[in-house]
Amino acid sequence: MAAVTRVMCRASAPRLTPSPASRLLSRSSPRASGKVPPGASGAPAHSHGKFTLLERGLVLSSISYVAFEAYKWISEQVVVVHASIKVDDIKEQADYLYGSGETEKLYSLLSQYKNSEDAELLWRLARASRDLSQLSKTAPDEKKKLIYEALDYAKKALEKNEFSFAAHKWYAICVSDVGDFEGTKVKIANAYIIKEHLQKAINLNPKDATSIHLMGLWCFTFAEMPWYQIKIASVLFATPPSSTFEEALQYFQKAEEADPYFYSKNLLYLGKTYLKLNNKKMALLWLSKAKAFPARSEEDKQVQKEAAEILKSMSDKK
Template sequence: MADAELSSQADQLYDQMEYAKIVEILEPKKECDDVELLWRLARAMYEQHKRLGSDAEKLSYLQQGKVTVERAMQLNDKHPNCHKWMAIYLNAITKLQGSRAQIEQGQVIKGHMLKACEYGPSDPTNWHLIGMWAFTVADISWTMRKLAQVIFGEPPKATFQEALEYFLKAEEAQPGSYSMNLLMIAKSYQKLKDNDNAIVYLKKTRDYPVKTMDDQQAHKEAVDLLKYLGVKD
């Protein structure tokens, strides 16, 4: 099968959440020089790692997937999906490795996310990912930030306003494409004490068609937050 056909097949299987099948058909190509096949293999491996049992198994599998991303990036370091998946892999790996790794790699992860946005500005996922990074960093408590500074050095910095701007860019790139992005817009507005706009986006999240696990989580959080804010309709 031609590489272009394999890429198309991988995308169809990804939409069907057949991640193991994608790995099966693309793994023989892991030493190839086709960036499009390599990042798709890495994408499927990332989804597959979620189905593994222990953290040790997940970490080992993620590190294998990261090697595939690294190969793709060596071939084309201006491909937005190479930077996107490198950021995703580094974020997942450092979460399993602990706080020190997260802080030490924080700026590296942000750098890959910004490159993904630079080279792929029309992909809403890129903006959503950098928004999630900014929101998570902004949400670190003052005490934990000071502790991290003392133990590990200067931690990364971000604000909720910055996170909101990234989430809004994701929504602008492809309106209504991702329930979790709508939720994060709402949560960012809430953090900024703008409950009126938060409620608007919470209602959009609540009414979003539930098809995936992310949709289910977003719907539940939206319903709970609307109750917390006293919204009954």
């Protein structure tokens, strides 16, 4: 801004030294050469006035051009700053609504910016679309539409910024959701894509508990895969996706270390994984925590219900 001020000051100040154009005109003027006095033959008395006016015109034109360029530069910077502030305001509003569980209001807000070039807005819109699809009151047809819509926004976010860990994370989530409508073959094929983008999200942000939890969920899913699905996967792919409960447990534990009690579902899966590994004492601990976790969303309520059912079945088997 100081540089701009200096430019503006120079542009508005009177010229103290002749410009190159002025000097050129002065050298070509008979009066300037001293050869022909004013009013003499071949040198009209008013010729000097003409050259003076022309010089002034050139100087004023130069001043106007510099001033215009400075004004244009300042205007462009103001537009950029204004756009940046506006995006930050939208993100702040979106994060507040997300934290408040206002899914419908959040989707309504971000839908206005579906053509945005900003990856941060686009992945938030993908998240909002996906969350709206998960509401129990959302009709099946609308649910499917929203899931594919969410995938499209997540993909656009990645195209705008491949270094956004959140864009990778939500792309992985949306690809997983779409698999429910695409059949077993596509679902298994998508597993490789999901794992790849979750790993990229973790690499970009090793402290993001959600990405780590989702990788644990990926491992748990394939560790628990029924034999017939494993057989199908072996026919379709030379090396079908696979994992173990031990690997899943490591990710769930890392997620909890990254952000203790950040997510009721992580508590639930810690309990379920310990149960798969026949460690009933630890399973009881984490399932009890999942059941007691404050319900702030429909998913939390479902987690509470599932944890209570598993705990009851464990009690009945004693």
